[in-house]
């Protein structure tokens with residue numbers, strides 16, 4: 324078979340071939356091998372772009388923060404003052420003039436409100452109305468135990484009544500004081516009780532509040 328003749332190297336081709344470097348010269352690296360006329364982007368342009376992105380983000384955050392503030396506004400509002408809730412009338416009380424009397428247990432119906440909703444006329448708790456020994460005053464005691472919030476029962480004895488919690492045996496005297504030893508950190512929670520004349524009848528009202536269990540001090544539940 325005949326050999327295929329190779330094309331002769333022309334002087335034009337030979338002109339583009341790198342020739343041997345003179346002694347002491349270093350061959351160009353890839354970094355240096357850039358097209359003639361090419362310019363790297365200036366650093367200032369990069370910072371301007373970053374600044375624009377940052378400002379754009381901040382501008383977008385303003386309406387987001389405003390929306391969030393409106394949504395969470397009810398949580399920021401100051402808690403309203405508890406209002407007296409009528410629970411019964413003085414005439415309906417069983418012999419409230421007698422000393423050391425347990426007048427009764429009353430369910431409290433009131434408007435309940437959380438941060439966003441109003442629930443009208445719902446059961447929010449219960450009170451014992453009592454007339455402790457040596458007084459003629461009606462007292463309102465929250466029927467939940469200050470230890471962990473169980474419902475406190477009444478115990479009627481020969482010398483009067485007392486209260487006992489069925490959960491961890493905390494016991495209280497007729498005026499709500501602890502009978503030691505007692506795991507409840509405080510006495511039964513007393514609330515303000517008022518008698519007011521309304522349309523010719525005497526209403527017994529309670530400024531009802533639920534308090535946080537497990538604390539020594541009375542701290543209203545939010």
Ligand code: FES
Pocket residue numbers: 468469470471472473488489490491492493506507
């Ligand atoms: S909840 Fe009443 S004693 Fe614990």
